Amino acid sequence: MGLFFNRDSMSKEAGEWAAIAMACMCYADGEATDEELRIARRQAASNPVIRKSIGAKRSNELFEKTIQAIFEVPSAMLASYEVSLQELAAEIDEVDEKNFALTTVIAVALGDRAVSEREHAMLTRFKESLKATVEVPDIGSVVAPVLRQAAQQAPANPGDVVDERIVTCRECGKLTSFFEKYGYWCASCELYTEVVGATDALAALNPGAPVEAETAPKAMVCKTCGQPVTYYEGYG
Numbered sequence: 001m002g003l004f005f006n007r008d009s010m011s012k013e014a015g016e017w018a019a020i021a022m023a024c025m026c027y028a029d030g031e032a033t034d035e036e037l038r039i040a041r042r043q044a045a046s047n048p049v050i051r052k053s054i055g056a057k058r059s060n061e062l063f064e065k066t067i068q069a070i071f072e073v074p075s076a077m078l079a080s081y082e083v084s085l086q087e088l089a090a091e092i093d094e095v096d097e098k099n100f101a102l103t104t105v106i107a108v109a110l111g112d113r114a115v116s117e118r119e120h121a122m123l124t125r126f127k128e129s130l131k132a133t134v135e136v137p138d139i140g141s142v143v144a145p146v147l148r149q150a151a152q153q154a155p156a157n158p159g160d161v162v163d164e165r166i167v168t169c170r171e172c173g174k175l176t177s178f179f180e181k182y183g184y185w186c187a188s189c190e191l192y193t194e195v196v197g198a199t200d201a202l203a204a205l206n207p208g209a210p211v212e213a214e215t216a217p218k219a220m221v222c223k224t225c226g227q228p229v230t231y232y233e234g235y236g
Helices: 013-027 033-045 055-072 072-091 095-112 117-131 145-151 198-205
Strands: 161-163 177-178 183-185
Touching: 013 033, 013 055, 013 072, 013 117, 033 055, 033 072, 033 095, 055 072, 072 117, 095 117
Parallel strands: none
Antiparallel strands: 177 183
């Protein structure tokens, strides 16, 4: 039903890789869109895993430096940074870190609501150099691959729970993706918020119904856009 990561933070190399790769992905089509830049900047500033590896300040510095360099000489600098990313990828050992770093970049590729041919090609190169196992979204995809299987059994009513690992947004009905030790990911805007307790969340969905804490999901939506969020244990 999704990806399952067991680390509470990423290594320095994985954090740096994600920050630089997000900037490269913004220019995969030759020009960065406002939505891609918005999502990437929010990731670089607030993604709790990146923040716990290289820190928000370092992440922002790397991202903005890369964005500026590519903006000035797109074709040459993209090629140069991809070489640097290959070198960084070789230093990342944990498959969980590889997968999470790639998933962070996939969110940027989906920022303009569809994956283009050039974005798909870049994601494929990133996956190969990382030796990651997460699925790369198909060309034209508008939903992250970790959500695709769950989408086949999405409930009709927004806010309904599919199972303990798949929760829909109470406002828009879109699906979340559950990452073990991390939680529910808002694929739309990549914002992370504090989590409502599992029992409280289910009680809100089904007033008056008994809830077992052991099996209740931690359902939460983004305060800004109302989309599903990912819960990071210890972070929010």
